[in-house]
Amino acid sequence: MPIKNDDVIWMKPPQIGLFEQLYVPAILQGLQTTVEHSIKALFGKGQVTQQFPEVEPKLPANYRGVHRLNRDEQGRVKCVACYMCSTACPAHCIDIVAAPAPTDWHKDGREKYPETFVIDELRCIYCGMCEQACPVDAIELTTLYDLTGMSREEMMFDKEKLLSVFDETTKPNAKFPNPVRTKAGRLGVASELADQGLTSSSTAQS
């Protein structure tokens, strides 16, 4: 249903009084945080510097790193080539060529599949819109963060490479565990993180 005109509430920014218009109090308020942190750091309590790469950071499970293409139970690519991710992508970094699926997939209701699926990891801004748009949970952003390559071509991840990221992140004792955002049927995963002791790394290290 489209939004009715009556249901739209127009918001306006609050009026600023003379005191707020001076901006000095707001600046001082901002500086207060800076000063607090620098004093903490001086006395060694609030150090946030990480000794990367000697010490690897522990990233939250909802960190948005390299993409992966998920496989279904039979090891086939889960993607149905609907182009939702490439449509949602604000950086236009996803290129899909769709094709009719092999005939033996039809019995499972799979009629369309991606013949090629390429993500330009250099152009990607890792916003996660693709996994939000995906109707079949086929594309996910993993916690794999240290992405390097010797050429631009190397950073164009094709279907095979994206599937290999899936294999890498789902094997037992994987260094980078499954991402937790888009598991179907579970909402508000981030709220469950605290219970699992998986809180954000910067606070965990303090």
Added chain:
Amino acid sequence: MATVYVSYTPKNDEKQPEGLIQATIGKETVALLPVEIGNEKLNCIQAAQKVGTQIPHYCWHPALTVVASCRMCLVEVGERKPDGAVVMQPRVVPGCQTPVKDGTVIVTTTAKVHGAQQQTLEGILLNHPLDCPVCDKAGECMLQDYTYGYGRATSRMIEQKNTPANKPNLGPNVSLFTDRCIMCSRCVRFTREVAGTAELQIINRGNHAEINVFPGEALDNKLASNVVDLCPVGALCSNDFLYKHRVWNLKTVDSVCPDCSTGCSIHLDGNKNIVYRLRPRDNPKAQGHFMCDEGRLGYGYVNSKDRILKPTRLGKAILWKDATKDIRETFELAAKKDGSTVAMMVSPWMTSEEALLLAKWARTLSRDVRLALGPVPTVGKDDHYPKDRRGNDLNSAPKFTIRAEKCPNKKGVSEVLKQFQLRLHTFEDLLSWVDAGQLQAVYLAAGYPPRGQGWITTEQADKFKKVQTVVVHDLATSPVSDIATWVLPAAAFAEKEGTFVNHAGLAQAVRWGVTPSGDCRTDGQVFLDLLQRRGLAHVGTLRKELAKEVRYFAPLAEGELGEYGIHLETPQGA
């Protein structure tokens, strides 16, 4: 004169129109907007369209009979009596089946109508699989649009949905995704009423009804793919376009089908310099609502990599500026010696503006340069629809005609050439001049799409060996391009702008949907360069020039042709 009253919903920021009449219907007050319909015979959907009110509908189509089976167009209907009292019928009625008369009141805004629309959609969606992500229709689907506009946000269906098996080869060009079908029966009526061959039917009953072909038949007639456009949902899909692209990525331009002289108005859908599909565009002046499969699927050569993509001289690639300069100088030299030894052929695939530019170039060379119309491909005879059940011709008035003349602009080019010389010479004349050894330099502006036997046979091409200079301006290699001195790449219909004149003298605008591939230039641009005129080929300016210089085209003096085109002759029967 008849006045119909249609309920009016104010749109955002729109000034309230004058003449609104307030009426109380049930417990609601409705604003009614009077609209004059004259003596037209309209149903409620068409009458409401006159004031810009869309009544949602699936099964009704202006070119097909009314069945009122989808119940999507339910509206409240009543009458405004001469004394101003509005009396409504007690129930909602299908708008497609209800003709309007003087004083008819059509109300689409009451809770009763909204409820009816919502319940209809809920019923239609009961068995719909909602596989929009993989459905080719998604993005231009009337089921999506209406569900968004009039439907419920959620389904209350808790039973298993029906999942009848798909029929991937209903016909050579059409697939049926049976579970997506909403049983509007547009396709069935199309094959019975317009194509006449009646391959489709509804089998089973009630909840298990589905579209199918008669046993042992296939949906295989020359108009078959129109059922894909007619299908309001994604049940019937074109095999040619299946899974090729999502429709929201396509850029659409209005153009003209070049594959026969009917000149069907089309939408040309392309993206990233690839033409993905052609769709018919409603044009009451040209062909109506439909187009044939030959035209619809005949665009493949535009995307082909086997086209001529570079200008060449004796097989070696050269630059455009060298090519045009050398060609111009060679032809000037030949024409200076004797103008009648130079000839130019304009194919019926050139636009009228291109024909004008080439003819003008011929006249700047010499008054004696000979102009000839290229070969006009003709296949069989005109094919009229509807046919009878066995595919034989009927004697009734045709609803759709596929012409035997398989080129878009014979009329336009002929009229331009007639303006520049007294007699219209044919390709046979050109061959006889070549045979008689009268020609030194020949410019063949061909632009024929590569199909079938090609536009010139090897024997005909061999005759051109007698000619010293042959320039071939074409889409693909042909026997004559092998012996030509210069071979220039031509632009396909989807890459250029201009005017095509159909068999009945209707001038329609061709527009580019993709840019010319490779090093191609539009043909008009090449002719401008040969004429040594500055600037780019701007179609509006050239069309005005055409209207000024060729009397036949005088009605085009505005330079714009509008959505439906302009008649250059009085249409027959008018």
